[in-house]
Amino acid sequence: MSVTRAEKPKKTGKSPVDYAKAPINADLTPKQKLGFLADMLRIRRFEQASLKLYQQGKMGGFLHLYIGQESVAVGTLALMGENDHAITAYRDHGHALVVGMSMNECMAELLGKATGCSKGKGGSMHFFAPDKNFWGGHGIVAGQTPLGLGIAFALKYKGLKGCCLTYLGDGAVNQGVFHESLNIAALWDIPVVYIIENNQYSMGTSLARSSAIKSCLAERATGYDMDWDIVNGENLYEVRAKTWDAMQRAHEKCRPAILEIDTYRYYGHSVADANAKKYRKPEEIEFYKQNHDPINLWENRLKEEGIADEAVIKKLDDAAKKEAAAAVQFAEDSPFPELESIFDDIYYEVDMGTESGQTGRHFFND
Amino acid sequence: MPVITYRQALNDALAEELERDESVFLMGEEVAEYNGAYKITEGLWKRFGDKRVIDTPISEAGFIGLGVGAAMMGLRPVMELMFWSFAYVAYDQIINNAGCVRYMSGGLINCPLVIRGPANGGTNVGATHSHTPENFLANTPGLKVVCPATPADAKGLMKAAIRDNDPVCVMENTLLYGDQGEVPEGDYVIPIGVADVKREGTDVSLIAHGRAVLTCLAAAHRLHEEFNISAEVVDLRSIRPLDEETVLDSVRKTHRAVLVDENKPFCGVSAQIATMIQEKAFDDLDAPVQRVCSLDAPAIYSPPLEIQQLPTADRIIQKVLAVCS
Numbered sequence: 001m002s003v004t005r006a007e008k009p010k011k012t013g014k015s016p017v018d019y020a021k022a023p024i025n026a027d028l029t030p031k032q033k034l035g036f037l038a039d040m041l042r043i044r045r046f047e048q049a050s051l052k053l054y055q056q057g058k059m060g061g062f063l064h065l066y067i068g069q070e071s072v073a074v075g076t077l078a079l080m081g082e083n084d085h086a087i088t089a090y091r092d093h094g095h096a097l098v099v100g101m102s103m104n105e106c107m108a109e110l111l112g113k114a115t116g117c118s119k120g121k122g123g124s125m126h127f128f129a130p131d132k133n134f135w136g137g138h139g140i141v142a143g144q145t146p147l148g149l150g151i152a153f154a155l156k157y158k159g160l161k162g163c164c165l166t167y168l169g170d171g172a173v174n175q176g177v178f179h180e181s182l183n184i185a186a187l188w189d190i191p192v193v194y195i196i197e198n199n200q201y202s203m204g205t206s207l208a209r210s211s212a213i214k215s216c217l218a219e220r221a222t223g224y225d226m227d228w229d230i231v232n233g234e235n236l237y238e239v240r241a242k243t244w245d246a247m248q249r250a251h252e253k254c255r256p257a258i259l260e261i262d263t264y265r266y267y268g269h270s271v272a273d274a275n276a277k278k279y280r281k282p283e284e285i286e287f288y289k290q291n292h293d294p295i296n297l298w299e300n301r302l303k304e305e306g307i308a309d310e311a312v313i314k315k316l317d318d319a320a321k322k323e324a325a326a327a328v329q330f331a332e333d334s335p336f337p338e339l340e341s342i343f344d345d346i347y348y349e350v351d352m353g354t355e356s357g358q359t360g361r362h363f364f365n366d
Numbered sequence: 367m368p369v370i371t372y373r374q375a376l377n378d379a380l381a382e383e384l385e386r387d388e389s390v391f392l393m394g395e396e397v398a399e400y401n402g403a404y405k406i407t408e409g410l411w412k413r414f415g416d417k418r419v420i421d422t423p424i425s426e427a428g429f430i431g432l433g434v435g436a437a438m439m440g441l442r443p444v445m446e447l448m449f450w451s452f453a454y455v456a457y458d459q460i461i462n463n464a465g466c467v468r469y470m471s472g473g474l475i476n477c478p479l480v481i482r483g484p485a486n487g488g489t490n491v492g493a494t495h496s497h498t499p500e501n502f503l504a505n506t507p508g509l510k511v512v513c514p515a516t517p518a519d520a521k522g523l524m525k526a527a528i529r530d531n532d533p534v535c536v537m538e539n540t541l542l543y544g545d546q547g548e549v550p551e552g553d554y555v556i557p558i559g560v561a562d563v564k565r566e567g568t569d570v571s572l573i574a575h576g577r578a579v580l581t582c583l584a585a586a587h588r589l590h591e592e593f594n595i596s597a598e599v600v601d602l603r604s605i606r607p608l609d610e611e612t613v614l615d616s617v618r619k620t621h622r623a624v625l626v627d628e629n630k631p632f633c634g635v636s637a638q639i640a641t642m643i644q645e646k647a648f649d650d651l652d653a654p655v656q657r658v659c660s661l662d663a664p665a666i667y668s669p670p671l672e673i674q675q676l677p678t679a680d681r682i683i684q685k686v687l688a689v690c691s
């Protein structure tokens with residue numbers, strides 16, 4: 001038996017459909033559209049500032065930059081309503097800023113400061129803001145995929161109309177736990193929307209070298225009787241329209257979905273990626289920057305629509321730079337955590353001083 | 367006090383907690399329609415329905431991860447592993463996610479999750495089905511581990527585990543499921559982190575958890591009858607948090623300790639107890655601390671040999687005689 005597989009549309013820069021007219025986009029105000037630009041600029045300026053700190057040796061470990069992918073976080077997360085939740089992997093700064101975490105707490109976390117969003121205990125890969133329905137920030141590739149399922153399960157269990165946007169990379173799709181999660185999601189009608197941010201590489205391994213079917217990753221959903229779609233990630237209107245469709249299906253019918261959003265990262269896998277220039281040609285990166293930069297494309301779109309001009313854009317960009325610079329200052333001025341705090345935030349019962357937390361020995365130091 | 371089985375005690379605990387709190391649900395392979403591979407959840411699906419008692423596909427990583435996510439959202443999932451040996455395919459979810467998410471979020475999240483199931487050798491099912499990973503799990507700050515040895519402890523600790531706001535691993539034992547014992551009626555909850563002296567004695571402390579406690583009791587009986595040695599049996603009940611005081615009090619009284627552990631010896635639970643005793647009660651000891659663990663090989667299938675691989679009363683008695691002479 002032979003089957004025809006979906007051919008992914010070639011990148012054209014322009015979508016054949018005008019997604020600006022989709023219902024979720026048609027009523028957007030100029031202010032909202034400028035807000036998307038502001039958020040993309042904020043992510044980029046925040047990360048550029050963080051890169052500088054990294055290069056100055058002020059940060060430990062990894063720094064996975066999201067630069068080039070901003071339209072994915074902004075296009076999808078801005079759709080979240082009261083009962084919608086989100087969870088992602090370690091490339092999490094963009095998601096954090098879009099859900100409303102402050103640059104200050106994020107930058108301070110990068111420097112391992114007590115004022116960081118996780119009090120310096122999580123670092124770059126582990127940002128969380130449950131009060132904003134954002135559940136991290138997870139360092140194990142695809143380890144977050146069943147958590148997103150569980151969050152969505154809990155929404156349904158509680159009778160809330162919501163969904164969990166669960167992000168993963170093009171490399172993460174090959175982890176077993178992701179497939180277990182897909183099967184359970186479809187089997188039980190769990191309102192989880194998996195969003196594959198396909199930036200074409202998992203560390204130094206291209207998609208062609210990691211996935212048997214190279215034309216499309218989202219299509220794996222058909223193996224689980226699940227809806228799926230592919231999305232041109234550089235087009236904010238398309239990202240919003242298709243994500244909204246999937247969210248609606250989750251809200252109304254509790255059906256899960258996979259969206260594969262095409263995107264591209266400009267920097268190495270992490271800043272410490274020694275092979276950043278070996279597994280792809282500098283010309284390739286340059287090509288994407290010139291032709292597919294989501295911020296440039298959105299700026300052009302706003303100019304075409306008469307919503308923004310250079311002066312307006314510059315104002316937003318200056319504000320983003322200023323906010324990032326202030327966050328750097330805040331982070332640098334903040335204290336490191338006290339050594340004693342190393343034993344806080346391990347057990348809820350201990351932290352709260354409950355009877356359970358005071359019964360038996362919990363920590364085994366010499 | 368009614369006499370019921372360890373299995374019934376667990377079933378009662380689960381039923382009472384399902385009844386008490388809407389946010390509690392049971393999930394695992396064959397827990398609902400099949401009534402549980404070991405019948406621990408018998409009748410609960412019929413009584414509580416599809417929403418509260420849920421059969422899963424054979425996807426331990428997937429459904430344990432689901433439980434962690436649901437717990438982060440404030441539900442109280444009670445996840446059954448058909449065997450704790452199968453936890454190894456869900457290890458990432460247990461250690462990295464359940465165990466670390468509170469820390470990595472700087473205390474913004476907590477995870478009131480219970481993972482339960484049998485963790486024991488002695489049933490002739492070979493190495494893959496006979497693991498006792500309480501030492502691995504207790505090695506992770508952020509997780510709690512309890513190992514009930516009697517029906518009463520099974521009920522009281524299960525209820526405490528479900529009410530606890532941190533992730534608790536409850537290690538049961540298929541060889542104990544049919545054991546009978548007195549179990550207090552009503553809302554019987556045993557605090558996690560409290561050991562129990564199961565038999566008082568004056569000459570030597572036998573310190574154990576899980577089924578090894580019963581092996582110790584058998585040994586203590588014979589030590590008394592055949593050798594006129596009075597052995598005290600301390601049941602740890604909870605591995606993490608650990609009730610150090612009860613252990614140390616016993617050692618200070620008897621001045622001798624033999625640690626009995628169905629774990630493998632290398633970095634087993636008893637290794638932690640031994641180091642604690644020498645750190646904190648060295649001057650009280652009249653003899654070196656001894657251990658009786660599972661023989662240090664993968665669990666053997668051959669039935670007569672497997673009996674000898676696990677700690678036996680004979681091996682315990684030999685060690686006791688060596689330190690009491």
Ligand SMILES: Cc1ncc(C[n+]2csc(CCOP(=O)(O)OP(=O)(O)O)c2C)c(N)n1
Pocket residue numbers: 091139140141168169170171172173199201202203269
């Ligand atoms: C289980 C596991 N294996 C390997 C790694 C190391 N690692 C971190 S990110 C990564 C690549 C993942 O790529 P992808 O899923 O495409 O996400 P991207 O980095 O492109 O956002 C690898 C191999 C890990 N963190 N976890």
Ligand SMILES: [Mg+2]
Pocket residue numbers: 169170171197198199200201202203
């Ligand atoms: Mg990738």
